[in-house]
Each structure stands twice: as structure tokens, then as C-alpha cells.
Amino acid sequence: MNAIASLGRRVIESVRGIGVATVMLLQILFSMPTWLGVKLFIYQMHRIGVMSLLIIAVSGLFIGLVLGLQGYSILVNIGSESMLGTMVSLTLLRELAPVVAALLFAGRAGSALTAEIGLMKATEQLSSMEMIGVDPLKRIVSPRLWAGIVSLPMLSIIFGAIGIMGGKMVGVDFLGVDEGSFWSGMQNSVQFYKDIFNGTIIKSLVFALLCTWIAVYQGYACVPTSEGIATSTTRTVVYSSLCVLGSDFVLTAVMFGGV
Numbered sequence: 001m002n003a004i005a006s007l008g009r010r011v012i013e014s015v016r017g018i019g020v021a022t023v024m025l026l027q028i029l030f031s032m033p034t035w036l037g038v039k040l041f042i043y044q045m046h047r048i049g050v051m052s053l054l055i056i057a058v059s060g061l062f063i064g065l066v067l068g069l070q071g072y073s074i075l076v077n078i079g080s081e082s083m084l085g086t087m088v089s090l091t092l093l094r095e096l097a098p099v100v101a102a103l104l105f106a107g108r109a110g111s112a113l114t115a116e117i118g119l120m121k122a123t124e125q126l127s128s129m130e131m132i133g134v135d136p137l138k139r140i141v142s143p144r145l146w147a148g149i150v151s152l153p154m155l156s157i158i159f160g161a162i163g164i165m166g167g168k169m170v171g172v173d174f175l176g177v178d179e180g181s182f183w184s185g186m187q188n189s190v191q192f193y194k195d196i197f198n199g200t201i202i203k204s205l206v207f208a209l210l211c212t213w214i215a216v217y218q219g220y221a222c223v224p225t226s227e228g229i230a231t232s233t234t235r236t237v238v239y240s241s242l243c244v245l246g247s248d249f250v251l252t253a254v255m256f257g258g259v
Contacts, residue, residue: 021217028142040143048109048144049151053158055104060159063100064166067091071167072175084177085186088167093190094199094256097160099248102207105152106240110215113144114236117219118229126220141216148212149205156204198255206247211240 071087117140120126126136164186171177190196215236222232 017221020221021213024137024141024217024220025145025213027137028145031138031142037138037143040139041146044143044147045151048113048147049154052105052108052151052155055108056101056155056159057162059100059104060097060162061166063096064088064092064163064168065170067096067163068167068170068175072171072177081171081175081177082181083185084167084171085182085184086189088171089164089186089190090195092160092163092167093195095248095252097163098156098200098203098207099244101156101159101204102152102211102244103241105148105155105208106211106215106244107237109148109151110211110236110240111233113148113212113215114219114222114233115229117141117144117216118222118224118232121220121222122224122226122229124224136220141220145212145216148215149208152208152211153201153204156200160200194255202255203248203251206251207244210243210247214239214243 075081129136172179218232218236222228
């Protein structure tokens with residue numbers, strides 16, 4: 001009976017947490033922006049988006065290099081190395097660019113958001129704002145949430161572009177694939193609406209909402225102790241990664257699986 005009661009409490013707490021997070025998200029989405037909020041949004045865009053650009057660019061380059069190398073070693077066996085551009089571009093634009101960029105975003109920016117907001121709660125900065133009539137959701141959480149939602153799609157597009165250039169460097173410049181066939185195959189196979197809009201932009205928007213929402217909620221609702229902040233930061237990375245991978249399967253099945 002104790003085990004059943006413990007399981008019930010955990011289920012109730014999980015449902016309650018989802019409800020609180022949903023209410024917090026709706027309050028942020030339907031709140032009116034102010035001039036101060038725009039300035040904070042621009043500042044958070046720099047901290048979240050621009051400061052994540054280096055790891056996104058480097059990771060995209062190396063993944064493109066690996067895709068070009070592995071794709072050539074597979075396609076050359078069947079005499080289809082001219083399709084290397086198609087394989088690299090579709091793999092990056094449909095799957096790897098939004099998914100890997102979201103995972104890197106969750107590890108770099110999401111954990112930082114949780115730790116920052118959690119530290120504000122532990123040092124009672126959020127409580128102080130409420131006492132002087134400042135809404136912490138508008139002042140602290142909202143700019144970070146919107147900055148994450150806007151910045152991740154841009155980072156995903158940059159990831160895909162640099163990855164394609166990395167695949168071209170290996171396939172064309174190093175392995176000797178014809179450059180015209182590389183680019184023409186990519187241009188003939190890649191469709192803007194199906195591959196770029198659905199595969200990269202829509203997916204990255206969904207991943208951005210999930211990752212940033214989880215990050216700000218875990219920081220806002222964490223236990224105001226050093227152990228609580230560490231636990232919430234770990235939960236942010238784990239929950240964000242699981243949500244990205246799970247939602248990627250659903251979106252891929254809907255967009256490309258004929259479901």
C-alpha cells in the first residue's frame with residue numbers, strides 16, 4: 001500500500017507540475033510586450049543565440065564532414081557517388097540540423113537559463129520583485145522564453161548550411177566528387193516547403209518552445225537550494241533531450257511518413 005501511495009503522489013505531482021507549467025506558458029504568451037521587455041529580449045537574444053553560435057557552427061561543420069565521408073563510402077560501392085549532395089542535404093535539413101541543434105541548445109543555453117533563474121530564486125530576487133510590484137514572469141522569464149523560441153530556428157538553419165558546406169569540402173574537394181553533380185543533385189531534390197520549411201523551420205520552432213519552456217519552468221519552480229538548482233539543471237537537459245527526440249519522431253511521421 002505504501003508503494004501504491006508513493007506512486008500516486010508522484011503521478012499527482014507530475015500532473016500538477018504540467019498544469020503549473022502550462023499556466024505559466026499561457027500567461028507569458030498572452031501578456032502584452034513593453035519597451036523594457038523588447039530591450040531585455042534583444043539582450044537575451046545575444047546571450048542565448050549569439051553566444052551559442054560557435055558551438056553550433058563547429059558541430060555543424062564536423063557533422064557535415066562525417067556525413068560526406070560516410071556517404072561517399074556507401075554510395076561509391078553502388079556507383080552513385082553523384083548523389084552525395086542529395087544525401088547530405090536531405091539528411092541535414094530534415095533531421096540532423098534541427099535535432100542536433102536543439103540538443104546542443106538544451107545543453108548549452110537551456111541549462112544556463114535554469115541555473116540563472118534558479119539562483120535568482122535562491123537569493124530571493126524573484127520574491128523581492130513581487131514585493132515591489134514587478135511581475136517576475138514578464139521581467140525575467142518572458143524575454144528568455146521568446147529569445148529561445150526565436151534564436152533556435154536561426155541556429156538550425158546555420159547548422160544545416162555549414163553542414164552542407166562541410167559535406168562539400170569532403171566530397172568534392174577531398175574525395176573528388178564532381179562539383180556540378182553535387183550541387184545539381186541537391187537543387188533537384190531539396191524542396192523549400194517540404195524539406196526546409198517543414199524539416200528545419202517547423203521542427204526547430206517546436207523544439208525551441210519545448211527546450212526553452214522546460215528550462216525556464218525548471219528554474220522558476222526549483223527548490224531554492226544548491227542541490228535543488230543542480231537537480232533542476234539536470235532535469236532540464238534530460239527532459240529537453242527526451243522531448244526533442246520524442247517529438248522528432250512524431251513530426252517526422254506526420255511530415256514524411258505518410259501518416
